[in-house]
Amino acid sequence: MFINWKMREINLKIVYYGPSLSGKTTNLQCIHSRTNPRQRGELICLKTRGDRTLYFDFMQLELGRIRGLKPKFNLYTVPGQPCYVASRRLVLQGADGVVYVADSQLNRLKANMDTMRSLEENLRALGVSLHDFPLVLQYNKRDLPTRAPVALLQMQLARDGVPQFQSVATEGVGVIETLKAAINLVVSRI
Amino acid sequence: METLIPPREPFIKIENCLDRLLNRSRALCVLLADISGQLISEKGNNEGLDTSALAALTASNMAATAEIARQLDEPAPFSYLFHEGQRRHIYISAIGASFLLAIIFDEMTQIGLVRIFARLAVNELLEVASELEPWLEKASAVVDREFRGALAQGLDEAFA
Numbered sequence: 001m002f003i004n005w006k007m008r009e010i011n012l013k014i015v016y017y018g019p020s021l022s023g024k025t026t027n028l029q030c031i032h033s034r035t036n037p038r039q040r041g042e043l044i045c046l047k048t049r050g051d052r053t054l055y056f057d058f059m060q061l062e063l064g065r066i067r068g069l070k071p072k073f074n075l076y077t078v079p080g081q082p083c084y085v086a087s088r089r090l091v092l093q094g095a096d097g098v099v100y101v102a103d104s105q106l107n108r109l110k111a112n113m114d115t116m117r118s119l120e121e122n123l124r125a126l127g128v129s130l131h132d133f134p135l136v137l138q139y140n141k142r143d144l145p146t147r148a149p150v151a152l153l154q155m156q157l158a159r160d161g162v163p164q165f166q167s168v169a170t171e172g173v174g175v176i177e178t179l180k181a182a183i184n185l186v187v188s189r190i
Numbered sequence: 191m192e193t194l195i196p197p198r199e200p201f202i203k204i205e206n207c208l209d210r211l212l213n214r215s216r217a218l219c220v221l222l223a224d225i226s227g228q229l230i231s232e233k234g235n236n237e238g239l240d241t242s243a244l245a246a247l248t249a250s251n252m253a254a255t256a257e258i259a260r261q262l263d264e265p266a267p268f269s270y271l272f273h274e275g276q277r278r279h280i281y282i283s284a285i286g287a288s289f290l291l292a293i294i295f296d297e298m299t300q301i302g303l304v305r306i307f308a309r310l311a312v313n314e315l316l317e318v319a320s321e322l323e324p325w326l327e328k329a330s331a332v333v334d335r336e337f338r339g340a341l342a343q344g345l346d347e348a349f350a
């Protein structure tokens with residue numbers, strides 16, 4: 001977070017992290033579509049021809065002034081595919097909080113755990129401990145018949161006190177709740 | 191509610207420096223951002239430009255090429271990038287380890303001119319950056335319970 005005194009803005013960076021195809025971009029698309037156009041910028045997607053995130057997606061969301069300062073939230077996703085590990089670390093630079101989008105499907109349990117480990121390593125490389133870092137967990141794709149029980153996902157990914165949400169990002173379920181929790185968590189840690 | 195008064199001096203220096211750069215280089219627009227992509231200041235004709243997105247993209251561009259430099263076993267990140275378009279071009283320069291300068295220009299000027307004045311501006315901004323840096327993170331000075339409450343309410347209203 002930083003305060004831009006000249007423009008009288010308070011800036012937050014929140015990164016959506018998770019394994020490939022877990023729904024990170026879908027979260028941002030949903031937020032973008034449900035926000036008043038006057039309160040958000042363009043949704044920038046740096047993707048491959050195959051529609052997969054190559055580098056990141058980005059959008060900015062802003063609220064009305066509070067104490068003369070305008071809060072602005074810079075939302076990013078990381079590319080989930082394992083080959084883009086360096087890009088994920090770059091996008092994490094300067095992040096104030098992370099929304100971890102887990103894929104609820106049984107066959108993605110290992111991918112969820114591997115990606116959580118990579119998040120921990122990437123944060124460590126930036127001098128930050130995941131345990132002290134604002135983190136919100138989102139269990140996405142809860143509508144699929146192949147979903148794992150939430151208790152199993154919690155056992156593998158959650159730790160005490162981490163806010164958790166179930167979602168169906170393609171239908172917008174749980175997306176805004178997750179975002180609000182992430183913003184409030186980041187701000188409460190200042 | 192209390193309204194905070196920002197420290198003026200480093201910002202005046204930055205504004206003056208960016209104004210000079212814009213005029214001397216005859217660029218269309220100049221942006222100052224931090225390395226995480228947060229826009230700090232902008233000057234010139236930014237009509238039709240999403241400068242917040244541009245700041246995020248240029249910072250990512252710098253970060254990606256810094257990683258390329260590391261992979262090439264370069265001792266330091268590349269100090270500047272230049273992208274030449276058909277109508278518009280962009281010159282991006284690092285300002286120390288924390289900030290970057292992006293200059294957008296067209297056929298009204300030349301890359302040589304932009305480079306010369308960008309270097310002068312970077313040297314000037316390096317000095318100011320050290321004064322500015324501590325202020326950018328003084329969030330705890332404004333974020334208290336009242337602020338958090340107002341923010342949560344603002345979020346609820348935004349997604350009502």
